[in-house]
Amino acid sequence: MPIRPPLPDRPARNPGRPLAVAHRRDPRAAVENTLEAVRRAADAGASAIEVDLRCTADGAVVLHHDDDLARLWGRPESVAALTPAELREFAPAVPTLREALDAAAGVPLLVDIGDPVIATAAHAELEHLGAVAMFCGAAEAMAAVRARDERITLFLSWYGQLPLSEDVLEAVRPQYFNPEHRFLSAEAVAYWHTRELLDGGRRGPACRTALLGCGRDHEQRRERGGEEL
Structure with missing residues (x-):
């Protein structure tokens, strides 16, 4: 069943509340980027489910974070060097994007991609x-997606200090801003609440700050009992 596009200011679930994104699905209960993890995140009531994408040797779009299979599956091969059949043999639990969409059961996927080639392939799929x-994802990847689709919802990941350049903002035109946790502060949030962005060639609403701190510090926040958004 096709997933309807979620409205940026009205999440598909829990309207009026912060957007609760399951980062790498539910990795505490299941291996990240697997169908079990996607289903668990959907059952837990996530507003959206973040997944990482890679392409196989023949361009098939699959869920996997690392460029190789070593960390999760104990294999040295690169995902990009394998055919889908080989990937299924070495790591049977790695699903395709299509399988993940079915497993999400209508909960929007948030696909995290830093490579513009993979981003373009994912959008085409x-x-x-x-x-x-x-x-x-990163600005270059998100700009590639925006060039293909004016209406799609984009989260711009950022790993540096503010302000962003006008060229980046105009190329991406994101609805959400996803800063690395160490650059998130009250001043940064205030900046994005007052900052007008180009939206389809017109001045639009301020970019929303989302996925607060989601990234390298998520394990520490779990240890502190924090809730991942």
């Missing part, structure tokens, strides 16, 4: 499937 997802 979504178009082929007649499905919709949100995208998150």
